[in-house]
Amino acid sequence: MDWKEEIKLKFAENLIELLAEYGKKNGVNPSLRKLAIRAELEHSHVQRISKGRVDLSLTTIISLAKGLDIEPTKLLECFKNESIS
Numbered sequence: 195m196d197w198k199e200e201i202k203l204k205f206a207e208n209l210i211e212l213l214a215e216y217g218k219k220n221g222v223n224p225s226l227r228k229l230a231i232r233a234e235l236e237h238s239h240v241q242r243i244s245k246g247r248v249d250l251s252l253t254t255i256i257s258l259a260k261g262l263d264i265e266p267t268k269l270l271e272c273f274k275n276e277s278i279s
Contacts, residue, residue: 201273203246208272209258210244216262233261 195203217224230240235257242248243258259266 198249199246202249204272205250205269206244206246208269212262212264212268216264220263229258229261231261233257235261 213224213226213229216222216229222228226240226244227237230237233240235254239248239254240258243250243254248254255269256266259269262269
């Protein structure tokens with residue numbers, strides 16, 4: 195697996211964790227379909243993101259953050275200790 199695939203999978207894992215946190219915090223059953231609606235994104239697109247199959251745009255990251263009611267930086271915290279070299 196190349197480094198780009200690893201990055202997408204890492205983001206996907208973080209997204210799923212944040213979705214679960216959103217559900218616990220708000221007392222709702224978290225689902226990708228509901229996230230897609232709140233984020234104003236296509237459900238199929240959110241599914242592909244959650245499986246690490248999509249290179250994300252900045253606007254998509256911000257839409258996901260709005261859907262999860264978090265700051266966009268929270269979606270990227272999983273890369274906090276990544277070195278870029």
